[in-house]
Amino acid sequence: DAGVIQSPRHEVTEMGQEVTLRCKPISGHNSLFWYRQTMMRGLELLIYFNNNVPIDDSGMPEDRFSAKMPNASFSTLKIQPSEPRDSAVYFCASSLRGTGQGKTQYFGPGTRLLVL
Amino acid sequence: AQSVTQLDSQVPVFEEAPVELRCNYSSSVSVYLFWYVQYPNQGLQLLLKYLSGSTLVESINGFEAEFNKSQTSFHLRKPSVHISDTAEYFCAVSDLFGSEKLVFGKGTKLTVNP
Numbered sequence: 001d002a003g004v005i006q007s008p009r010h011e012v013t014e015m016g017q018e019v020t021l022r023c024k025p026i027s028g029h030n031s032l033f034w035y036r037q038t039m040m041r042g043l044e045l046l047i048y049f050n051n052n053v054p055i056d057d058s059g060m061p062e063d064r065f066s067a068k069m070p071n072a073s074f075s076t077l078k079i080q081p082s083e084p085r086d087s088a089v090y091f092c093a094s095s096l097r098g099t100g101q102g103k104t105q106y107f108g109p110g111t112r113l114l115v116l
Numbered sequence: 117a118q119s120v121t122q123l124d125s126q127v128p129v130f131e132e133a134p135v136e137l138r139c140n141y142s143s144s145v146s147v148y149l150f151w152y153v154q155y156p157n158q159g160l161q162l163l164l165k166y167l168s169g170s171t172l173v174e175s176i177n178g179f180e181a182e183f184n185k186s187q188t189s190f191h192l193r194k195p196s197v198h199i200s201d202t203a204e205y206f207c208a209v210s211d212l213f214g215s216e217k218l219v220f221g222k223g224t225k226l227t228v229n230p
Contacts, residue, residue: 004159031216033216033217042220042222042223043160043206043220043223045217048216048217050216055215055216056215056217091159091160093160095216097216103148103210103216103218104150104162104165105162105218106162107152107159107160107161108159109158109159110158110159
């Protein structure tokens with residue numbers, strides 16, 4: 001089975017540009033998570049969805065960040081406008097609630113974002 | 117609310133030596149516990165997890181962790197490490213009910229030297 005798929009794997013952009021990160025969760029999973037990882041702050045949960053509905057977005061840093069999940073197989077994280085401090089690795093993860101897997105999350109390979 | 121403390125940010129060891137990576141958690145309710153591994157420039161991979169039952173859980177590559185409820189710990193051990201075990205290891209906790217979130221520790225960077 002395919003794991004969590006993220007695109008692009010690498011993104012280099014200039015300050016002020018819009019950035020869109022994409023995620024396809026594992027088929028059948030009903031929870032999706034967006035994380036950000038930096039050297040300074042470690043791994044941070046930005047937002048998570050359950051059954052395509054945003055449940056907790058308390059980790060979204062500011063209004064420049066937005067996330068959507070239009071259907072069970074696709075989610076986007078958008079940064080507009082981007083700033084150099086947004087440079088980080090962004091991970092998407094998915095899980096299947098209520099199956100005895102105990103909330104195990106499966107991570108994608110990440111998108112490495114560099115904002116110049 | 118849960119929290120996770122990984123006491124060591126970096127652990128250097130020699131190849132074939134034993135290693136223990138420490139993890140303590142705080143929670144007022146029953147929990148699930150996880151260890152994830154992140155190899156350089158890769159995503160996090162599930163290494164092992166404790167959901168219920170036997171307090172000693174094992175991974176396929178020789179790591180094991182023991183859930184100790186009285187000490188609120190879930191330390192990760194391996195009796196003999198390989199160069200390929202060099203990676204960052206994250207401990208995580210989640211309560212049995214409620215939020216789907218995992219609370220992660222800050223990670224321990226394991227470096228295995230020849």
